[in-house]
Amino acid sequence: MKVFFVIVFITGVFIVVFGSPVAKEKPVRDHYYGSPEPILPMSFAHLDHLTENCILCHHNYADDTGGALCMNCHVTDPQVWPLLERQYHDLCRGCHEEKAAQGVDGGPPRECMACHLGDDLP
Amino acid sequence: MRVLLASFAAVFLLTFIANPTRGAGWFWDAGNALGFAAFAGLLHLTMTSNGRLDVRAHQSLGYGVLFVALAHVFWFMLGDGAIIEFLKVGAPDYMWHGIVSCILLGYIITVALVPDRFKVHRDYASFRYWHRVLAVITIGTATYHIVVSNFYLGIWYQGVLFAGLAGAVAFGRSFRAKLGQLPVVGIGMYMAVSLVFAAAFTVARNLPA
Numbered sequence: 001m002k003v004f005f006v007i008v009f010i011t012g013v014f015i016v017v018f019g020s021p022v023a024k025e026k027p028v029r030d031h032y033y034g035s036p037e038p039i040l041p042m043s044f045a046h047l048d049h050l051t052e053n054c055i056l057c058h059h060n061y062a063d064d065t066g067g068a069l070c071m072n073c074h075v076t077d078p079q080v081w082p083l084l085e086r087q088y089h090d091l092c093r094g095c096h097e098e099k100a101a102q103g104v105d106g107g108p109p110r111e112c113m114a115c116h117l118g119d120d121l122p
Numbered sequence: 123m124r125v126l127l128a129s130f131a132a133v134f135l136l137t138f139i140a141n142p143t144r145g146a147g148w149f150w151d152a153g154n155a156l157g158f159a160a161f162a163g164l165l166h167l168t169m170t171s172n173g174r175l176d177v178r179a180h181q182s183l184g185y186g187v188l189f190v191a192l193a194h195v196f197w198f199m200l201g202d203g204a205i206i207e208f209l210k211v212g213a214p215d216y217m218w219h220g221i222v223s224c225i226l227l228g229y230i231i232t233v234a235l236v237p238d239r240f241k242v243h244r245d246y247a248s249f250r251y252w253h254r255v256l257a258v259i260t261i262g263t264a265t266y267h268i269v270v271s272n273f274y275l276g277i278w279y280q281g282v283l284f285a286g287l288a289g290a291v292a293f294g295r296s297f298r299a300k301l302g303q304l305p306v307v308g309i310g311m312y313m314a315v316s317l318v319f320a321a322a323f324t325v326a327r328n329l330p331a
Contacts, residue, residue, distance in 0.1 A: 001185055002232050008192055009228070015199050016206045023203035040207060101141045101276065110146035110273060112204035 027116045033071035035081065041118030042088070048107070057091065126307045129165040130319050133158050136284050138326070140277040145327030149201055154274065155320035156194035161264055162319070163187035163312060164227070165291045168257060172295075173303035177235060184231040186309035190316055191224050220267035226260040261292045 019026050029038035055062050057070065066073070074088070075081050092107075092115065099106020108114035137158065145151050164187055171180060198205045208217045230253055233242045243249035265288040269281040290297075307315075 002238075005188070005192075005228055005232070008196075012192075012195065012199065015196075016209050019206060020200045020203050022200050026203035027207075029207075040204065097273070097276070100144050100146065103143055108147070110150045112202050112207070116204040 023113075025113055025117055027113070027118075032118065033075045035075040035084075036078075039075065039084065040116045043115055043117050043119040044092075045119070052095075056095075123305075123307055123311065125169050125304045126162075126166050126312065126315055129169065130159070130162040130315055132287055133162040133165065133284075134319055134323055136280055136287065137274040137323070139283075140280055141274075143327065143329065144274065144276070146273065148324055148328045151327040152320060152324040153194060153197040153201070155323040156190055156197060156316070157268070158274075158323065159316035159320050160187055160191035160194055161268060163190060163316070164261055164264060165288070166307070166312070168261065168291050169298060169301075170304045170306045171257075172298050172301065175303065176306055179306040179308070181231060181234050182309050183306055183312055184227070184234070186312045188224075188227050188231055190313075191227060195220075195224060214270075216267050216270035219263040219270075223260050223263040223267060226256055226263065230256045230260065258292045261288050264288075 015021075027040045029040055031037075032039055032041055049057075060066050060068065060073075073080050074084050080087075093109060096107040096109040100109045146154075163183070167180065167184060167187060199209070208214065209221065233239055234249075234253065239249055243252065265285055269275055269284055272281070275281045275284055
C-alpha cells in the first residue's frame, strides 16, 4: 500500500510539472498582453456581458484613471500587475458566483478552463 | 454505521443550509463531493478513535479516506488543464493547506503500525501524542482548505458552523470518551456511503432550475 501511495504521489508531481495527460485543453503560460512575466491566457466576451454596467469593470471611466483597456494597466503597470490574479478572480469569479447564488446562469463560477483559454474576442 | 452517517450528514447538510442549488457544473461539483466525503471520513476516524481501538480497522479505513482524498485531487488535476496552476508556488494559501492535509494524512497512516512506527517513534506514548497532534493538524488544514475556498460554504455562518463541527470533533476528546468505543466501519461501507452522498450532492447541485 505504501508503494502504491508513493507512486501516486510521484504521478501527482509529474502532472503538476508536465500537465494533465488527459485534459482536452491545456493553457500555456506566456507574455500575453505585454505582461512582464508569463501568465495564463484569459478569455472574455463583451457580447456575453452586454447587460452589465460598463463601470462595473471599466472603473477608469469614472475614477479618472485614464481611458486605457483593462490589460493596458493590469498586466503592465508594475504596481498593479502583481495583483492581477487576485483582482480578476475577485471581480470576474466573484460576479459569476453571485449570479450562481441567485440561480442565474451568469458564467462559470469555478471551472478554470472556462476562462483560461485565450480568444480573439474584443 | 450511525456515526459514519452522522458524519456524512453533518458535512454535506452544512453545504446545503444556504444556497442549496448553487453549483459549478457536474464536473466541479462531483470532484468537490469527493473532497467532502474524504472530510467526513476524517471525522469518522476521529470519532471512533476512543478506548480499545481496532487499530487494523482504523488504519484500513484511513487508507480508504486517503484514497477518496486523492481521488478528489486527481479528479481535478486530470480533468481541468489549468488547475495545476493552483498547485504551484504562488498558489492561494488554502490550496497549500489542502496539499499539506493530504500529505499529513498519508504520513500518519503509513507510520501508524509496527514495524514502520518503530522507525519514527521510540515508544508508544510518543507515537500516540504525535499521532493525535498530526491528526488535529490534518483536520485543521483540511477545514481551512474547505472553508476559505469559499464556494459551497459561501455564507459566513456556514463557515463558522463547519469550523465548529471540525473543532468539536478534533478537540472534543473528553466528550468522545464519554461515548465509549464506537465501531469503525469497513472500507467497503465507507466507499459505498461516499459514492451515494457524492452522487446525491452532484445531482442536487445540477438539477435544472
